[in-house]
Amino acid sequence: MTSRSGDKRVDLWSQIAATESENELQQQQTAIVYLRKNPQKESLPTTLLLSRKQASSIHKNRASLAPGKRISWNRSLFTRGRTSIAVAVCTEYGPKKEKQIRKPKPPLSRAKGAPPQNFDKERAYFQEVDSIELIEESPSPQCKTWVMGNKNYVVQSHPHISPVLKKWLLSHKPYNYSCGPSISLSKILDTPSDSNSVHDGALNLQTTSESVSNKIMGNDDTSFTKRSDKIEKDSEEIEYAVRKLSLNEQQWDPLSALLAVCGQLSPSTFSDVLSQYCDLESIAKVGEGTYGEVFIAGGTVCKVVPFDGDSLVNGEVQKKAEELLEEVMLSLTLNQLRGHDNHIHNVCPTFIHTLGLRVCVGAYDDEMIRAWGEWDKKNNSENDHPSEFSEKQHFVVFVQEHGGQDLESFVLLNFNEAQSLLTQVCVALAVAEAAFEFEHRDLHWGNILLNRNGCKKLEFVIDGKKMQVSTHGLVASIIDFTLSRINTGEDILFLDLSLDPGLFEGPKGDEQSETYRKMKEATEDCWEGSFPKTNVLWLQYLVDVLLRKKVYDRTSRDTRELRSLKKRLNSYGSAKESILDPFFTELIVSD
């Protein structure tokens, strides 16, 4: 384990603490707004209220499904499906400049330069930690009969495309058509969604063109202006897209919006899309989820998710285009943390990078079927054979960076790797909290990917403060934002888990099941609010996994360190607070 000087630790503390109180005030503000908005159901936004009313009838009418083949808890979760997409305008959630309040410092570390140790106190402390009653380790939860009803989507009366999507559109098209949309569509999506402007296409598009130009390059950029002029001429395509998108209050076609986000006027075929990344013959399957089949295509990973079809997929109702739109928005929002553009205030490389998005229609390509079969022979797939998809089936292809192997199957070498993985995840969550009030809400060991790529240090920025984390050779990536909550600056995206009681009925004593229940307690079952404590609960879960479920080279002192950390995490309200813990600061170097 590497140690850091006391001076540096103090330096990091003072830098972060200075911004911490601001964040706390912001959270308080958020909580106040949240309470004001949702103390009683009468005050809920109409959309949410509707979803809950409808939900109660859904619960009554839910049909039980026979237990599926899957036995892992991870897979069981996704039989729940998305029950609502509630989106609220949140101008009140913006950063507030208030007087700073200093937080108490975390416990002293044993790092170099720290005051001399009191070993009697330390012994007593560890005895206390050791004596914490260990919950009896339970076997992996079995797949019980999860119930599933009709999904209930809340489509806003004023649907609009998030600025995140606009940004994606604007930043991709001029440079790379293959993973970005048509600029014509990006102009349309930049169009205010009021019906007048949509209906008055010609006038509106002229105005939008100027704003797009200004936004991307500034007024004086002639190359972009030329491109805009060229695009202006492409009025047929634009008019077609306007008709197709129907961005008025009465009609909103989520499939068209999804197509637009993916830069398409119509769905592609798998071979069109995948051949952009590799020779089709080289495609190999790398993993599977309840909905997603995941393939390696060249240097990228393509997660293929069917949607909007009537047939069951792996025994489950297919996702809807709305759900995928939300997932897309979450992915694109988190992409912003990679430090491109002007987003240097909060930077982090840990959330999986979404490189492209495409909508496909039709049956699986023969080479995908071949790859699926090969994987099945080796791994005994739990999914239905993909040849069962019809020619009319729609899919979204998420093109992502290859993040490595998940924590569940990854073989950790030593305690240093375990410490670095926890530190990377904690700092990543802290960055995303600071940027977007992000809560992952489902950070089990299947959703952390690991790889050894020789990278020694990773750079992060939190609220403008740069820091580096020692990797000890291991780089972590976080995937699967299905249950996540995010504030994009305009919208709050979250999944209303109160509609899914089964999530909280997992086996007693199982750490993952307990974590969902603890989240419910922390949020008081009101999932739209900001409760960064949920990130801390998942950190505690991960510490527990590293204590009980993973075997690697570690001393009894390392084990006590982990137990002690798990206990200390009880006192932190967010990942941002947690990164001040000595366990993490040992691997953090601030610039």
Ligand SMILES: Nc1ncnc2c1ncn2[C@@H]1O[C@H](COP(=O)(O)OP(=O)(O)OP(=O)(O)O)[C@@H](O)[C@H]1O
């Ligand atoms: N970017 C990636 N790089 C490497 N492997 C990946 C990547 N994304 C997914 N995988 C692999 O595919 C598996 C399934 O992916 P994922 O969990 O995203 O699918 P899913 O359909 O959302 O699953 P579920 O809904 O059941 O959780 C992962 O456990 C992982 O092994």
